[in-house]
Amino acid sequence: MDISEVRSRIIATADGLYNAKGIQSVGMDELRTAAGVSLKKLYQEFPSKGSIVMAVLERRHQSWTEGLDATVRQAADPRAKLLAIFDYLAGWFCQDSFRGCGFINSFAELGAVSPDVAEYARKHKESFQEYVAALAADAGAPPYLAPQLSILAEGAQTTAAIAGTPDAAGQARQAAEVLIEAALLAARAGSGLAGSAG
Amino acid sequence: MDISEVRSRIIATADGLYNAKGIQSVGMDELRTAAGVSLKKLYQEFPSKGSIVMAVLERRHQSWTEGLDATVRQAADPRAKLLAIFDYLAGWFCQDSFRGCGFINSFAELGAVSPDVAEYARKHKESFQEYVAALAADAGAPPYLAPQLSILAEGAQTTAAIAGTPDAAGQARQAAEVLIEAALLAARAGSGLAGSAG
DNA sequence: CGAAGTAGAGAACGATCGTTCTCTCTCTGG
DNA sequence: CCAGAGAGAGAACGATCGTTCTCTACTTCG
Numbered sequence: 001m002d003i004s005e006v007r008s009r010i011i012a013t014a015d016g017l018y019n020a021k022g023i024q025s026v027g028m029d030e031l032r033t034a035a036g037v038s039l040k041k042l043y044q045e046f047p048s049k050g051s052i053v054m055a056v057l058e059r060r061h062q063s064w065t066e067g068l069d070a071t072v073r074q075a076a077d078p079r080a081k082l083l084a085i086f087d088y089l090a091g092w093f094c095q096d097s098f099r100g101c102g103f104i105n106s107f108a109e110l111g112a113v114s115p116d117v118a119e120y121a122r123k124h125k126e127s128f129q130e131y132v133a134a135l136a137a138d139a140g141a142p143p144y145l146a147p148q149l150s151i152l153a154e155g156a157q158t159t160a161a162i163a164g165t166p167d168a169a170g171q172a173r174q175a176a177e178v179l180i181e182a183a184l185l186a187a188r189a190g191s192g193l194a195g196s197a198g
Numbered sequence: 199m200d201i202s203e204v205r206s207r208i209i210a211t212a213d214g215l216y217n218a219k220g221i222q223s224v225g226m227d228e229l230r231t232a233a234g235v236s237l238k239k240l241y242q243e244f245p246s247k248g249s250i251v252m253a254v255l256e257r258r259h260q261s262w263t264e265g266l267d268a269t270v271r272q273a274a275d276p277r278a279k280l281l282a283i284f285d286y287l288a289g290w291f292c293q294d295s296f297r298g299c300g301f302i303n304s305f306a307e308l309g310a311v312s313p314d315v316a317e318y319a320r321k322h323k324e325s326f327q328e329y330v331a332a333l334a335a336d337a338g339a340p341p342y343l344a345p346q347l348s349i350l351a352e353g354a355q356t357t358a359a360i361a362g363t364p365d366a367a368g369q370a371r372q373a374a375e376v377l378i379e380a381a382l383l384a385a386r387a388g389s390g391l392a393g394s395a396g
Numbered sequence: 397c398g399a400a401g402t403a404g405a406g407a408a409c410g411a412t413c414g415t416t417c418t419c420t421c422t423c424t425g426g
Numbered sequence: 427c428c429a430g431a432g433a434g435a436g437a438a439c440g441a442t443c444g445t446t447c448t449c450t451a452c453t454t455c456g
Contacts, residue, residue, distance in 0.1 A: 020310060021310045021311060022306070022307060022308070022309075022310050022311060024222050024307070024413095025310065025311050027412075027413060027414075028413080028414060028415080029412095029413090029414095037434095038433070038434045038435065038436090039415085039416090039434090039435080039436080040416095040417095040433070040434065040435085041433080041434080043414095043415070043416080044433095048414080048415085049413095049414065049415090099309075099310060100305075100306060101356075103360070104302070104306060104356050104360070105306035105307075106306075107298075107306075107359070107360050108220070108298060108302060108303035108304075108305075108306035108307055109220060109222070109303075109306055109307045110220070111220075111297075111360075112218060112219045112220050112223065112297060113219060113220060113223050118360075121360050122360055122361060122362065125357065125360050125361065126361070144369070144372065147365070147366070147369040148369055148370070148372065148373035148376075150353070150357065151350055151353035151354055151357050151366055151369060151370050151373065152349055152350060152353055152373070153353065154352070154353035154356045154357050155348070155349035155350055155351065155352035155353025155354070155356070156349050156353070157356075158299075158302050158352045158353070158355075158356055159323065159345075159348065159349050159352050161305070162301070162302070162305050162309075162316075162319050162320055162323050163320060163323065163324070164320065167345070168345070168349055171342070171345040171346055171349060172346070172349050174342065174346065175346035175349065175350070175373075175377055178346075178376060178377055178380045179373055179376055179377070181380075182376045182379075182380065222443095225442075225443060225444080226443080226444060226445080227442095227443090227444095235404095236403070236404045236405065236406090237404090237405080237406080237445085237446090238403070238404065238405085238446095238447095239403080239404080241444095241445070241446080242403095246444080246445085247443095247444065247445090
């Protein structure tokens with residue numbers, strides 16, 4: 001467990017530094033100092049910087065998934081769960097450490113030269129879309145709603161990051177309300193017709 | 199004019215390389231070879247790599263603005279102009295060279311360490327939002343519509359880049375239709391009431 | 397023709413990167 | 427008390443980066 005403690009401390013430190021300054025701007029020596037471990041131990045735990053990057057991405061994925069799900073679970077009904085996605089974003093955007101989605105950033109930085117990073121970012125976004133799709137299905141919405149909400153969430157992240165303000169979360173949430181409303185109306189109308197016809 | 203020709207050739211080459219491989223992954227020597235100029239001439243035209251990056255950002259901003267406006271101008275009515283934004287995105291996403299929004303990417307890569315890059319990315323996004331706001335105002339939509347459509351456009355860009363498919367453009371366009379419809383309905387209802395009251 | 401200024405090619409330089417090696421110190425087993 | 431394994435600190439290494447310098451060749455003007 002001690003060996004795991006130092007490992008997770010390295011990953012957590014790397015996560016913070018990579019988020020704050022970008023991956024390529026943080027050298028192994030800076031990470032070593034910040035994590036308070038020897039360079040030898042660092043390379044004992046990880047064979048290369050690339051493997052640290054992948055470990056950080058895994059940590060981010062887990063953190064995002066758990067945090068999002070915790071917020072969504074607090075919502076009462078399926079429609080509120082869909083909107084809770086944007087409440088989670090709002091809380092995230094207000095953190096001082098927020099500098100945009102770590103997967104979008106790492107993809108932008110390394111996606112073209114590191115297939116592993118590109119693939120992991122793709123899978124992360126795919127899993128988010130599937131998560132939204134499950135929530136939308138629970139709400140009885142037609143399948144086209146999930147990509148729409150996912151795109152809104154992605155856009156809110158980059159907009160908030162570049163603008164430096166959390167406004168985009170609320171704006172995206174209001175847009176989501178409209179889209180959900182319209183999709184549910186269409187579904188009810190569609191299923192009603194189909195139901196009466198079937 | 200010849201001095202300007204070599205300069206623009208350098209910028210165009212740098213744009214292509216930076217887009218394809220990321221800024222930090224492209225060295226001055228690679229740029230020199232690809233542009234077919236001597237290292238001396240390169241540093242004669244630009245004092246540093248950073249200034250080339252800024253010149254590339256300017257070129258991207260101009261290219262984006264002109265391309266978008268050309269597509270928008272072809273649309274007949276204000277509502278179609280708003281939707282034309284997503285048609286422009288669709289065409290862009292289908293290009294082989296598409297690797298995401300260059301401003302999002304450069305912000306992710308250098309925003310934390312280069313205030314100039316961060317500021318330019320912010321201004322670019324701001325100008326896009328103002329452009330959308332003007333189109334939305336022409337359509338008679340309430341002011342909240344523009345940020346919603348901007349966020350959709352941003353999200354479509356990152357989604358398409360990471361997923362590697364152009365699907366997001368169409369999905370965002372459909373969402374935009376719903377949002378525009380709802381906003382115009384609300385505006386007509388609101389102005390109708392206000393007008394009858396005033 | 398001859399001299400001088402200019403441009404190109406690439407070597408060179410200092411800095412920094414990821415990674416490895418060395419040296420020293422400590423801790424443990426007998 | 428001692429021998430040896432292991433860990434920490436940081437020097438060292440090769441590669442690469444951005445940037446500058448050198449050397450050569452060509453061109454142009456008198």
